[in-house]
Amino acid sequence: MAASGYAVILINAELDKDFLIQLKKSDMENIKRFSGIIWIGSALLAMYLLLAQAAHEFAQSPTLDTRIFWFTIIPVFLPIALGLLLFGWYCLKGEYEGEQG
């Protein structure tokens, strides 16, 4: 009797452990999903800051150095920011679920 009671406790403990692991896993997946909002926001902010700063500097009779800098930075970093936006979107949609974090 005592032995079977002990076995029940053990089974319950295993179930609790599984439940906790599941809970932890789903928490992780939720964090991954919601971090997508941060990456999308960061991408949009980066795009805005890049364009706003470039416009601001071009408005003040730019030197050759300024032009070289922005003609290098804008065409390179805008597509990368788009990539970050897409990454955020994939996170939000749960595309990375199941990947080991």
Added chain:
Amino acid sequence: MDTTNTGTEQKTGRRLMQVIFASSLGTLIEWYDFYIYGALAPIIAKQFFPSENPTAAFLAALATFAAGFIVRPFGALVFGRLGDLVGRKYTFLVTLLLMGFSTFAIGFVPGYATIGAAAPFIILALRFIQGLALGGEYGGAATYVAEHAPKERRGYFTSFIQTTATLGLLLSLSVILLTKKLAGDVAFNDWAWRVPFWASFIMVLVSVYIRLRMSESPVFAKIKKEGKVSSNPLKESFSKKANLKMVLLALFGAVMGQGVVWYTGQFYAQTFIERTCGVEFEQTRYLMLGAIVLATGFFVFFGWLSDRVGRKWIMLAGMLLALLTYRPIYRSIYSAATDQSSSLVVARSGSSTKVSVASNGDSTIIQKSVQAFEGGNTYQTVVTKTVKAQSSAPSKIETVKTVWLSKGHFWTILFLVFIQILYVTMVYGPIAAFLVELFPTRIRYTSMSLPYHIGNGIFGGLTPLIATRLFDLSKTSTQPAGDPFVGLWYPIVIAAVCFVIGLLFLPSKIDEQVDD
């Protein structure tokens, strides 16, 4: 039976060492070719891009940044595709030949004074080819070695490829210093600067000979035999969501942080020590060379360690340490280079003024002052004032400050640079194995090359440019000297974002199968 097994193991081990040697040598030469242009940029600028011609000056900047760094991802696409279609061996032979040809040719292009405007355009075109070739080389070499290596030692074997970028820098600086010493300053500036470019030809020939004797990667040869080679690697890599999401993860969760840590430790550190702190040219080179030599072995160590504890945690630890300690490290470098706490040695200090008048009436006043501190640094300030006799324009004033570090401060700064390069070895040592394991064989060359070259060529390569820009922007009327540490926010923010993404999303287990 045992003897046979040992014999086979020895043969396999020897074969593997040949693979590593052939791949690493070629990659090292490509880095050498790439770096000599950067190291000789001031001389090249004088020969091909005269500053009085704005178009030529614009082309000079393009050649340095655009061709050098921004073209690399395009090279990754072009040669990555080729590598996944026809094989790794032939593709990285082509990139080596292209790099060798363009570098050798730079050594023969007549200067602006001889052929005029054609000179900067030819140089720009050759620099573009260099960038493209470099973009195709790394992915091929890393893939080739990884596909030969046993699964339990993949990190260790690919880490030899990771040392080549640093050794290429070391080789380029050594060849330049040796040529300069043998030819003398005048001859070097006149024509002998071309010698390091010509030297590349011999190195490339040797490397091509060695690579020609190698066979195709066994993993690629297998899928080719089975008819499983991708018919359109670009489409498969970037239009299929399952793979594109891994490309994005590799870029934002690993390579962008690795790129900024690498370029901050190995390149921005030099810019900061030389330009911001004003440490003398040769001392700066010795600091960098010393730190690089001391740290290079750690690429292999962390590659080896990643086979035991996984790639993720070593790379993330490197990024975290970097972003937490960059500001204290740079503050310590700055205070060591500007330390004036000991007493002034009057006998070695002083000032002088020299005035010279040219035949057209223009006058130049040079004021030189030296401050030497007891057991400390020596500081020299040279103010050159040029007054035009025929013009009402304000006189031109140029101030150059130079610091000669004391022995104690020299070793302190060397240690601080070493720490930064140690972070580089942590993030860069395991990355080849990590990237190889992330993508399937049929599109591996294409898929891993693009994020690698965006992370390193763009995020990393533009670090000195962006950090210097931030420093310039920090100069205001209330703070005319600017904030010398503001440029560090760029690598810190990028590394922090990458760290969080890596922490949440990167796989922590080693993928043992690379023949999938």
